[in-house]
Amino acid sequence: MKKLSLAAPLAALFAAAWLALPAAGAAADLGQRGTGDLGIVIERAIGRVLVVENSGRQRLAEVEGLGDLSHAAAVFSRDGRYAYVFGRDGGMTKVDLLTASVVKRVEQAGNSIGGAISQDGRLVAVQNYEPGGVKVFDAATLELVADIPATYGNAGARSKVVGLVDAPGSRFVFTLYDAGEIWIADLSDPARPTVSKHANIGRQPYDALVTPDGRYYIAGLFGEDGLAMLDLWNPGTGVRRILDGYGRGEQPLPVFKMPHLRGWAYAGGQLYLPAIGRHEVLVVDTATWTETARIPVKGQPVFVMARPDGRQIWVNFALPDNGFVQVIDVPTRSVIKTLEPGPGVLHMEFTPRGEQVWVSVRDKDCVRVYDTASFAEVATLPADKPSGIFFTSRANRIGL
Amino acid sequence: MKKLSLAAPLAALFAAAWLALPAAGAAADLGQRGTGDLGIVIERAIGRVLVVENSGRQRLAEVEGLGDLSHAAAVFSRDGRYAYVFGRDGGMTKVDLLTASVVKRVEQAGNSIGGAISQDGRLVAVQNYEPGGVKVFDAATLELVADIPATYGNAGARSKVVGLVDAPGSRFVFTLYDAGEIWIADLSDPARPTVSKHANIGRQPYDALVTPDGRYYIAGLFGEDGLAMLDLWNPGTGVRRILDGYGRGEQPLPVFKMPHLRGWAYAGGQLYLPAIGRHEVLVVDTATWTETARIPVKGQPVFVMARPDGRQIWVNFALPDNGFVQVIDVPTRSVIKTLEPGPGVLHMEFTPRGEQVWVSVRDKDCVRVYDTASFAEVATLPADKPSGIFFTSRANRIGL
Numbered sequence: 001m002k003k004l005s006l007a008a009p010l011a012a013l014f015a016a017a018w019l020a021l022p023a024a025g026a027a028a029d030l031g032q033r034g035t036g037d038l039g040i041v042i043e044r045a046i047g048r049v050l051v052v053e054n055s056g057r058q059r060l061a062e063v064e065g066l067g068d069l070s071h072a073a074a075v076f077s078r079d080g081r082y083a084y085v086f087g088r089d090g091g092m093t094k095v096d097l098l099t100a101s102v103v104k105r106v107e108q109a110g111n112s113i114g115g116a117i118s119q120d121g122r123l124v125a126v127q128n129y130e131p132g133g134v135k136v137f138d139a140a141t142l143e144l145v146a147d148i149p150a151t152y153g154n155a156g157a158r159s160k161v162v163g164l165v166d167a168p169g170s171r172f173v174f175t176l177y178d179a180g181e182i183w184i185a186d187l188s189d190p191a192r193p194t195v196s197k198h199a200n201i202g203r204q205p206y207d208a209l210v211t212p213d214g215r216y217y218i219a220g221l222f223g224e225d226g227l228a229m230l231d232l233w234n235p236g237t238g239v240r241r242i243l244d245g246y247g248r249g250e251q252p253l254p255v256f257k258m259p260h261l262r263g264w265a266y267a268g269g270q271l272y273l274p275a276i277g278r279h280e281v282l283v284v285d286t287a288t289w290t291e292t293a294r295i296p297v298k299g300q301p302v303f304v305m306a307r308p309d310g311r312q313i314w315v316n317f318a319l320p321d322n323g324f325v326q327v328i329d330v331p332t333r334s335v336i337k338t339l340e341p342g343p344g345v346l347h348m349e350f351t352p353r354g355e356q357v358w359v360s361v362r363d364k365d366c367v368r369v370y371d372t373a374s375f376a377e378v379a380t381l382p383a384d385k386p387s388g389i390f391f392t393s394r395a396n397r398i399g400l
Numbered sequence: 401m402k403k404l405s406l407a408a409p410l411a412a413l414f415a416a417a418w419l420a421l422p423a424a425g426a427a428a429d430l431g432q433r434g435t436g437d438l439g440i441v442i443e444r445a446i447g448r449v450l451v452v453e454n455s456g457r458q459r460l461a462e463v464e465g466l467g468d469l470s471h472a473a474a475v476f477s478r479d480g481r482y483a484y485v486f487g488r489d490g491g492m493t494k495v496d497l498l499t500a501s502v503v504k505r506v507e508q509a510g511n512s513i514g515g516a517i518s519q520d521g522r523l524v525a526v527q528n529y530e531p532g533g534v535k536v537f538d539a540a541t542l543e544l545v546a547d548i549p550a551t552y553g554n555a556g557a558r559s560k561v562v563g564l565v566d567a568p569g570s571r572f573v574f575t576l577y578d579a580g581e582i583w584i585a586d587l588s589d590p591a592r593p594t595v596s597k598h599a600n601i602g603r604q605p606y607d608a609l610v611t612p613d614g615r616y617y618i619a620g621l622f623g624e625d626g627l628a629m630l631d632l633w634n635p636g637t638g639v640r641r642i643l644d645g646y647g648r649g650e651q652p653l654p655v656f657k658m659p660h661l662r663g664w665a666y667a668g669g670q671l672y673l674p675a676i677g678r679h680e681v682l683v684v685d686t687a688t689w690t691e692t693a694r695i696p697v698k699g700q701p702v703f704v705m706a707r708p709d710g711r712q713i714w715v716n717f718a719l720p721d722n723g724f725v726q727v728i729d730v731p732t733r734s735v736i737k738t739l740e741p742g743p744g745v746l747h748m749e750f751t752p753r754g755e756q757v758w759v760s761v762r763d764k765d766c767v768r769v770y771d772t773a774s775f776a777e778v779a780t781l782p783a784d785k786p787s788g789i790f791f792t793s794r795a796n797r798i799g800l
Contacts, residue, residue: 081434
């Protein structure tokens with residue numbers, strides 16, 4: 001069976017329909033208010049973000065002019081006031097949530113795929129496809145402070161970078177897709193970053209995650225039947241293969257959308273991972289790094305996310321099942337609820353303590369908010385082709 | 401050997417030296433800014449709190465008129481703007497951090513010992529000694545919405561309440577010191593709380609904690625050699641005794657200060673608990689609920705707190721060792737650093753992702769800030785007899 005290249009699903013994912021919608025409203029200054037319950041919703045097709053709040057579940061303001069926001073992601077300043085939005089076009093935009101305005105925008109690469117913010121909040125790093133590498137910026141000024149080209153081999157080739165995360169101690173960890181390497185960059189002295197490299201981790205690492213404690217970094221491999229794990233407390237022990245032969249290579253299905261690994265699918269010492277191409281969620285014991293279960297689900301999982309208390313795992317899917325969301329009960333490891341928010345469910349975000357979850361439904365132009373105990377829909381917010389939803393509470397978490 | 405009653409150490413702890421210091425400065429409006437890096441420092445003797453920020457490590461403003469703040473604790477609104485400060489005198493004060501002013505103050509009991517805020521941020525609960533019970537208030541208005549007297553036995557006696565925590569699903573869990581009971585109050589309908597009771601948990605439960613996932617509630621027993629544990633996912637299985645015979649009863653030392661249990665001393669599936677009276681930190685495996693180690697420390701531990709990434713445990717001590725702080729390295733389970741901030745170390749608070757820790761040093765009238773990687777002191781802030789330090793990131797956590 002022909003293996004799908006990484007480029008194909010990504011291209012499908014990033015095919016932005018540039019709609020020429022008029023501006024739906026002017027920016028609104030929020031005045032003096034707390035930022036702990038704020039967040040943004042990416043409106044991918046029109047280069048706009050909504051500023052929202054999750055106490056009263058409202059849209060508060062709109063910020064336009066952010067460029068190509070297909071597959072956009074965001075991190076937040078440690079004070080919760082600013083969002084750093086990473087666009088697909090290599091643009092990074094610092095947005096002031098309180099004044100609903102763009103503070104600064106830099107075109108830092110030609111093709112980019114997300115970023116991370118350092119433990120102390122002083123550095124923002126962006127992972128780039130083209131030119132392949134990581135650029136690090138001062139979070140206050142967006143001045144470039146370090147440029148780390150992802151050069152590998154002897155011919156000076158540069159790799160696409162994926163799976164960038166922050167780790168304790170001014171470190172950023174990321175993966176070279178083309179090279180099959182994991183790099184740890186220590187930016188304790190931002191002007192002179194030190195980089196340690198782990199080679200031969202496996203073929204086509206497509207994304208990665210770090211556990212919520214910042215200890216274990218795990219890269220998914222598209223080209224092999226397993227995952228690569230690095231213990232950041234003991235990097236000298238090297239990269240270890242886990243879940244070797246879990247089934248990716250058995251009877252690979254066509255892959256309609258690459259799953260995402262970044263997230264918090266960690267509950268009760270177990271890690272919940274999307275299987276590639278299979279209609280399964282894999283459960284891994286983080287003490288032994290062995291598979292302890294696989295849970296059948298409706299389709300090919302894309303995001304597998306734990307409710308903050310770890311009692312539920314929420315899953316969305318690739319086509320043709322991207323209209324559904326399923327909820328796994330952790331104690332029984334079974335699906336206890338199937339919701340149908342509508343076609344094009346692209347992302348989910350829990351409120352900080354998990355009583356509600358926001359779900360973006362692209363093709364219904366709305367965000368639905370569910371009570372995670374009763375599964376009742378408690379609010380619907382209009383949004384233009386919404387994709388990522390990000391709340392400021394991420395500023396306080398490692399690896400998000 | 402005579403057992404010390406709970407009253408004695410608490411009385412010592414609460415002996416407030418009411419200093420008639422002049423107001424050191426007027427309140428200052430902070431204007432429009434993020435609240436994610438804000439916090440408060442309790443100045444216990446003068447009824448004042450400092451508003452601080454942990455990005456630049458500065459005092460920003462002062463708020464006076466909060467009454468008796470010996471042993472005061474605080475929780476935060478979900479937007480991070482408001483602190484609810486629980487005084488020893490039964491007063492609860494809602495403080496606006498951005499305007500550095502008191503929004504409202506209620507005298508809700510005669511003798512009180514802390515509170516909690518519900519998962520959705522709508523309810524604030526206070527645990528009272530006199531009259532014994534829990535009162536629940538609307539977080540927005542501070543109107544009383546539920547009064548739960550801690551009545552037990554047949555004679556209508558009311559118990560002191562300790563160990564109050566929030567748990568997922570609009571629940572508050574707390575312990576009756578005099579009755580030896582754990583109660584779970586469900587406030588899904590705040591006007592009609594339902595209370596389920598677990599009796600005979602053991603003698604003199606003095607404090608409690610809930611694990612960061614909100615699942616396991618553990619009460620320390622002063623009158624017995626063990627702890628009482630309730631699985632909130634399976635409350636029907638009842639309260640289970642853990643660490644029975646861990647040594648409290650072996651050769652009990654005089655207890656100079658009751659340890660605190662509330663906190664986040666949870667790392668890598670292990671719970672780190674202060675032994676009562678003994679110069680030890682107990683390590684408990686949360687899969688088997690058995691003791692896996694005991695770590696010798698300098699004195700009787702008071703607070704045992706995990707750095708947010710779980711790689712270090714920081715410990716402060718009762719007299720005569722209350723001038724010291726020790727740092728336990730989790731992988732080796734050994735003390736790797738002893739700091740001497742000065743006499744009267746009362747509390748510690750980590751920055752949200754743990755790169756620094758703030759330590760209150762009562763008898764030096766200062767708060768010291770340490771880098772948790774190098775242990776270097778990076779700042780010192782003047783503060784009048786500081787005790788508790790609380791950052792707004794607690795609003796996003798379960799059980800804090």
